Amino acid sequence: MFLSIRATCREGSTVDTDVIVVGAGPTGLMLAGELRLGGARVVVVEKLAQPTGQSRGLGFTARAMEVFDQRGLLPRFGTLEKSPMGHFGGIQFDYTVLQDAHFGARGVPQSQTEAVLEEWAGELGADIRRGWELTKLSEDGNGVEIVAATPDGEQRLRGAYLVGCDGGQSVVRRAAGIGFPGLPATRRMYLADVTGCAIRPRFLGERLEHGMVMAAPLAPGVDRIIVCEDGTPAGDRPQTVEFEEVAAAWERITGESLAGGGADWVSSFTDATRQASAYRKGRVLLAGDAAHVHLPAGGQGLSTGVQDAVNLGWKLAAVARGAMPDTLLDTYHDERHPVGARLLMNTRAQGMIFLGGPEADPVRAVFGELMELEDVRRRLAGIVSHLDVTYDLGPGTHPLLGRRLPPRPLELPDGTRTGTADLLHPARGVLLDLVGDPAPRETAAPWSDTVTVVTARPENPDAFAGATALLVRPDGHVAWAAGGTERDDVTAGVDRLVEALHHWFGSPEVA
Numbered sequence: 001m002f003l004s005i006r007a008t009c010r011e012g013s014t015v016d017t018d019v020i021v022v023g024a025g026p027t028g029l030m031l032a033g034e035l036r037l038g039g040a041r042v043v044v045v046e047k048l049a050q051p052t053g054q055s056r057g058l059g060f061t062a063r064a065m066e067v068f069d070q071r072g073l074l075p076r077f078g079t080l081e082k083s084p085m086g087h088f089g090g091i092q093f094d095y096t097v098l099q100d101a102h103f104g105a106r107g108v109p110q111s112q113t114e115a116v117l118e119e120w121a122g123e124l125g126a127d128i129r130r131g132w133e134l135t136k137l138s139e140d141g142n143g144v145e146i147v148a149a150t151p152d153g154e155q156r157l158r159g160a161y162l163v164g165c166d167g168g169q170s171v172v173r174r175a176a177g178i179g180f181p182g183l184p185a186t187r188r189m190y191l192a193d194v195t196g197c198a199i200r201p202r203f204l205g206e207r208l209e210h211g212m213v214m215a216a217p218l219a220p221g222v223d224r225i226i227v228c229e230d231g232t233p234a235g236d237r238p239q240t241v242e243f244e245e246v247a248a249a250w251e252r253i254t255g256e257s258l259a260g261g262g263a264d265w266v267s268s269f270t271d272a273t274r275q276a277s278a279y280r281k282g283r284v285l286l287a288g289d290a291a292h293v294h295l296p297a298g299g300q301g302l303s304t305g306v307q308d309a310v311n312l313g314w315k316l317a318a319v320a321r322g323a324m325p326d327t328l329l330d331t332y333h334d335e336r337h338p339v340g341a342r343l344l345m346n347t348r349a350q351g352m353i354f355l356g357g358p359e360a361d362p363v364r365a366v367f368g369e370l371m372e373l374e375d376v377r378r379r380l381a382g383i384v385s386h387l388d389v390t391y392d393l394g395p396g397t398h399p400l401l402g403r404r405l406p407p408r409p410l411e412l413p414d415g416t417r418t419g420t421a422d423l424l425h426p427a428r429g430v431l432l433d434l435v436g437d438p439a440p441r442e443t444a445a446p447w448s449d450t451v452t453v454v455t456a457r458p459e460n461p462d463a464f465a466g467a468t469a470l471l472v473r474p475d476g477h478v479a480w481a482a483g484g485t486e487r488d489d490v491t492a493g494v495d496r497l498v499e500a501l502h503h504w505f506g507s508p509e510v511a
Contacts (some may be wrong), residue, residue, distance in 0.1 A: 005340035015143050017043045017127070018320035018491055020159035022134050022146075022172050024048070026057075026110065027288030027305035029128075030116035030164030033071070033116030034313020035426035036124035038474070040320040044159060045148055047133035051118075054265045055109035055193055055218060057302040062095070062104045062196070063386035064303035066407060070424035070476050076116045078106045086298065088346075088380045090205050096386060099406075104299055113302070114373035123382050135174040137284070144283050147376055160320050163285045163312070165305070168274075176281050182274030182293075182344070187355065190227040190246040190268050190467045197261035199223045205354060211253040212355055219493035222264065228355055229253055234270050243267045261332050272352050273344050277306075279333040281301060288313060293341040294347040297354075298384050304343050307386065308336050314427055314474035323450075324506050330438040335391045343504040346383050392476055394474070394500060398481035399465045405432075418456070423472075426454050429505055430472040440469040440482065443497050446508035451501065471500055 019035055021028045024046035060068075065082075068074050083106055084096045122128060132155065136147035144162040148155050164172025173180060205214035211229040218224045229249045243266050247258040276291045288305030312332045318324040353364055361471040370376045382388030391402040400406075405420050411416060422432050429451035431444040441453050451471075458464060468483030480500040482493045 010277055015158045015160050017041045017157070017159045018161070019043075019316060020144065020146060020157060020162040020164055021046065021161065022046075023165035023167060023288075024051075024114070024118065024128060024130070025165060025167065025288065025305075026113050026117060026302050027290075027309050028163075029114060029121050029126075031163060031165060031287060031305045031309035031313050032126035032128070033117065033124050034309055034427060035317050035320075036121065036126050037071075038314045039315025040317035040322070042126050043156070043159065044121070044128045045132035045134065045146070046128070046130050049131040049151070050112060051114055052265075053111050054219055054267075055111060055224070056191075056267075057110040057113070057299055058218070058224065059105045059108045059295075059299045060113070060306070061299055061303040061384070061386050063297075063389065063404070064306050065406065066421070067103055067306055067476070069407070069421040071120075071427070072422075072425045073116060076120070077105070077108060077112065081107050086381070086384060087204050087366065088371075088384060089297075089350035089364075091353070091364070091371055092204055093371050093377050093380070095381045095385060097374055098381045098385070104303070104385065109218075110302065134166070134171050134175075137172060138284050140174075159352070161283045161285065161316060163316070164220060164288055164290040165286075165288050165309075166290055168272075168289045170286065172284065173276060173286055173290050178281050178284075178285040178286065179277035180274045181277060183272065183348075185270030185272040187228060187230075188232045188268055188270050189236045190225075190241060190266065190297060192225050192227075192243065192246045192266040193264040194223050194225055194246075194258060195221055195262050197223065197258045199225065199256075199258075207354070208253050210465060211249075211265040213250065213253055225250065226305070226510060227253065230357055231480070233273075241266050269296060271348075271355070272350055275337070275340050275344055279337055285312065285316070285329065285332065291336075292343060294344050295355075297347045297350045299504040300343055300347065300384065300386070303386060304340065307339070307389070310475045313334055318450075328504075339386075339389055342383070353392070369436045393479050394503070395476065395496065396481060398467060398478075398483070400453060400467060400470065400478045402479050403478060404476045405470065405478055406463070409459045411459060412454075412456050417459075423452070423454055424476050425476070426452070428476045429474055430454055430470075431466075432456065432470045432472060434458060434470070435483075436470045437468055437482075439494055440471075440497060443494050444471070444501060447501050447505050450505045469497075473504055 006297050016041040019042045021044045024044050032042050045145040086095050129160050131151045132148040138145050143158050144156040164170050173277050199215045202215045214226040217223050227249045243263040273294050276286050279286050315328050319326045393402040408420050410418050431453045433455040466483050467481050470478050471480035473479050480497050
């Protein structure tokens with residue numbers, strides 16, 4: 001049985017922890033690590049007694065790789081396979097039309113991603129409690145209390161805030177009364193890691209008369225297959241499925257038998273498309289699949305959930321510690337809800353192109369022609385890699401404002417080299433002086449508890465679109481920029497820097 005050290009939050013109520021996270025998938029574990037880096041206490045409750053070990057999602061997008069890199073996590077994954085080639089709705093194209101772009105990491109089982117993030121969050125001090133199934137949730141003005149069924153019987157846990165990272169069928173979302181509007185499923189698909197079968201690879205999928213199939217080798221003797229048979233009855237909720245059912249559908253579509261084979265695991269999914277009407281309701285927040293469900297396409301679901309966590313973590317930690325007002329949490333919905341809506345848009349479009357029958361042939365033909373245009377390839381590469389994500393972070397015209405700090409090499413004053421991702425490992429704000437100008441450094445100095453001031457020169461003078469200084473939030477997004485197209489006088493630029501520091505990091509006295 002867990003014994004809680006009870007503490008008093010800033011409103012005066014007694015809580016067991018600052019934040020309760022429900023769900024120990026990639027989103028919940030990433031959020032736990034981010035909260036610990038921000039100085040908040042966190043308890044993660046997960047109904048599964050042990051990780052499933054199932055491969056499920058097989059990689060993540062280029063932007064998710066950058067996010068992992070900015071926390072120093074990429075080496076824990078070992079050697080990653082990065083491909084310049086990807087697809088949109090099954091139509092292949094080269095992602096290197098964008099600088100820094102690639103399709104992302106391939107062949108990384110979700111079980112490995114979860115293991116990496118669980119180890120990291122645990123090292124940072126996150127309390128991860130498995131075998132805890134949420135049965136009840138209640139909120140008052142000072143905190144959130146849950147009741148969970150555990151191996152030691154019913155347990156209660158109280159936190160100042162709670163985040164539901166518990167998937168598309170989120171118990172948290174329903175208990176909090178948050179709407180989940182969208183489109184119901186129109187088709188059901190099967191997913192399996194099959195063994196003992198000789199399967200021809202179909203890396204980008206193959207559209208046949210009666211449906212679509214995809215196949216790729218996962219490990220020696222193991223192949224990942226996806227089966228989408230036309231006319232398969234659908235429903236919003238997952239259904240139990242057996243290997244024989246998957247094998248029969250595969251044979252009906254391809255004419256190939258999987259007889260004599262088996263499966264490490266099988267699952268089903270749908271093309272249901274839904275998004276939470278609010279990512280925050282009082283002291284309850286949602287992230288990952290609890291906030292948005294869609295047709296799986298290119299590892300975008302896992303990657304978007306991880307980015308939700310990185311956007312929310314530092315903000316929630318600052319609020320839970322009492323360093324910032326809870327109105328800061330409203331920016332989480334404001335910034336991430338549009339990203340989720342765009343995710344649903346692009347996955348629906350891909351589903352129509354990829355899974356539609358003969359009626360979709362004209363659309364596929366038009367898209368094929370459009371893909372010959374570089375501007376189209378650039379736009380689609382940005383959408384699917386998530387490298388086009390930009391937040392509205394206030395006045396200013398510099399092209400990096402609101403965008404993520406690009407991965408670039410830097411030279412420090414002592415001659416040593418580093419990279420922009422290295423500056424973000426501690427999950428603190430960064431004031432990056434790129435030309436040795438003392439004014440931004442002196443302005444940011446009172447925020448030294450939360451903002452690190454770094455002077456460095458880029459190896460490429462054009463690396464930051466002419467910026468002379470940048471204020472970067474802990475999630476890696478640029479909140480203020482000077483230089484380049486910013487032609488305001490020095491006083492106006494410093495005034496905007498002060499406003500940005502106050503807005504994202506509070507007053508120096510509190511920070």
